[in-house]
Amino acid sequence: MANTAQARKRARQAIKLNKHNSSLRSMLRTSIKRVRQAIDAGDQEAANTVLRSTASIIDRVADKKIIHKNKAARHKSRLSAAVKAMAS
Incomplete structure (x- = not known):
């Protein structure tokens, strides 16, 4: 456990930063899944659109x-x- 005021503050900041980074990582994984779903559905136009945003x-x-x-x-x-590869 953090003993000093500085260490307690850093622990609080680390929790906040971890939540933010986790959110970004989740957004990344979700966007990759959206491209994969468009590819599996065979919709090339949608796949291209989603790929650009991803x-x-x-x-x-x-x-x-x-x-x-x-x-x-x-x-x-x-x-x-x-x-x-979908075009072929």
């Missing part, structure tokens, strides 16, 4: 260092490849 969310989360930039690039690459 790429933006992925970049935002990576900029805030919630996920690593390489992981963000990997997600975007795999999702766009899956959407492009």
Whole structure:
């Protein structure tokens, strides 16, 4: 348990920051699932639209260092490849 006032404050701040980061991570996962659902439904136009918004969310989360930039690039690459594969 935190003994000093500074340590207690840092513990409070850590809880608040953890909730915020968890929210961003959840938003990221949800947006990725939306793209996957559009791909599974076979709706290419919807998949392209959702992919654009998801790429933006992925970049935002990576900029805030919630996920690593390489992981963000990997997600975007795999999702766009899956959407492009629908055309074939």
